[in-house]
Amino acid sequence: MLVGRVVGEVWATRKDPSLEGLRLLLIRPLDVEPEDDPSRPRGLVVVADTIGAGVGEEVVVAYGRAGRVAIGRGHDLAAEAAVVGIVDDRSGEELR
Amino acid sequence: MLVGRVVGEVWATRKDPSLEGLRLLLIRPLDVEPEDDPSRPRGLVVVADTIGAGVGEEVVVAYGRAGRVAIGRGHDLAAEAAVVGIVDDRSGEELR
Amino acid sequence: MLVGRVVGEVWATRKDPSLEGLRLLLIRPLDVEPEDDPSRPRGLVVVADTIGAGVGEEVVVAYGRAGRVAIGRGHDLAAEAAVVGIVDDRSGEELR
């Protein structure tokens, strides 16, 4: 799993029918890179969201079977990543 | 899942028979890296496409079981990544 | 699997019900990068922990089915990464 910030949403009209009505979010993974080196974020990921995360919120993302469990449409689904929790708080190092 | 731009197509005559007639695209994942640092794209990926994405379009790509669901040839298939949607629009940060 | 240091904890009230009561840790993977180049840690990961790792401890993390075996709640679970061991000792190169 990873923790990331919701940075946007993605819309697709032409898509696999199993994704109909499923909200797709753009997530930027959080990291501990120092402030003076903003050039190396990990790549953006796209995840399904059925929990209701908003842009700017931090979320926990899970993959594969775990992601589809959170989506709740069974496993014949053309998605393998989903928000599984919206972060209230976290301890430890500053992330960005 | 990831969002990327279709940058080309791949043709292979010698291949696993399960891939016969399947279109293979080269995808460059989109990222939020700053404009002045074009040297670190994430690696290219190769994905099957049954939805009809064209070169230059942005697509959502899914992996594993999810990718094969979109391909629609069952799971005894020598492919594990596919276009699951063609992006109409997205909100959030500028990507490249 | 990877070896990493526990750098914090994550709390989420709005989450998939299958994660109820499960402790989520933030882990920084260890690496062999030289001391003078602290800018490129691998990305943080979020993992479930049922073994009882504390902040600052080094842990071994496993993914997918293996992670869920360690969690012990079956495979209909919205998590795919877990602490599978707490490191007592290791030989070899200095890591950070």
Next chain:
Amino acid sequence: MLVGRVVGEVWATRKDPSLEGLRLLLIRPLDVEPEDDPSRPRGLVVVADTIGAGVGEEVVVAYGRAGRVAIGRGHDLAAEAAVVGIVDDRSGEELR
């Protein structure tokens, strides 16, 4: 899946019995990094090959179940990556 160039072969006498007689290739994934920054290839991968790729050829590589489908020895096999096609041609950006 990824596209890469065959850069060598690997031989192992002590190995899992399920790999007996299986050819293992070293593959360097292709990328779109500019010519003046050769220092960041993605990591090498090792893949099984039953199609007959030669050193210097470009191949498409698939992972997991998809890789084992191409290998054709069933799924109780200690390998999870395989050549699924040998590239005849590709369109799009120059890769290296």
Next chain:
Amino acid sequence: MLVGRVVGEVWATRKDPSLEGLRLLLIRPLDVEPEDDPSRPRGLVVVADTIGAGVGEEVVVAYGRAGRVAIGRGHDLAAEAAVVGIVDDRSGEELR
């Protein structure tokens, strides 16, 4: 799969019971990065070993189901990476 060098061993007393008696190695993946840029090794990985690799040896590592096939304890195991072969020789580019 990847090819890497065994750089150490990991010991854990508090761990998932399914890992009891299983040897865990620290592996540094090999790469083709030039000598003058030693700062970007891929991250270390931790793998189970039942073949008997020693520190300093090069090994082939497989993941997921393939790794567990090599471990030989079935699939209810809290590990997803294993040595599947010890490299005798390889052709191609110099690696480090």
